[in-house]
Amino acid sequence: MGADGRHEIAPRSGVAFTLGRGERLTVIDPCGEQVADLLAFNRHDTDEVLSSGRTLDYASRIYLTTGDPLYSNRSNVLLRIVEDTVGRHDFLLTPCSADTFRIIYGDAHPHRGCFGNLAAALAPYGIAPDRIPVAFNCFMNVPVDGATGAFHVAPPLSRAGDHITFEAEIDLVIGLTACSALQSNNGSFKPIHYRIAPAA
Ligand SMILES: [Zn+2]
16 A cells, blocks of 8 residues: 555556445546546445446436446445546446457457456456446446447546546445556557545
């Protein structure tokens, strides 16, 4: 941990930690153009998990920002976005994985990706790989053609020092990565920083 309370996630890796009700998690892109996949589980019952489907349904929007709540599969609010200096994140695409790199990139010996990093980090909390849903992909830029629904992965709009802050509505287990997919991060792998602030 740095002097200002920052933790660093090394390129192409991931971590898990607890976040108490009322605490704030700030995810920082220290170099610019780097995605961080975020997962949240109810700490007291990890069958309750972040839900892209419910969140986007209730928001009636696919791009979320300051003020938007992130719902669980049981329609409870897990996190609320309270600050956002970028305004473009993705909540459609599943964490990159060895299969992603095999199928999309044609890698013969693929990296385990965000999925493998999240699975390893969440295992000590008793969360199995099959419980991992679509992540909230901080800073990931996925423009969608409104008429056809076609989308592509574009470079993140985040510049060095940009950040997004979430407030926990209940006690959570958080999974967080520095994304491992070349396309998502404009061709290079960089670290992600995060900071936890106590409940007000
Ligand atoms: Zn990834």
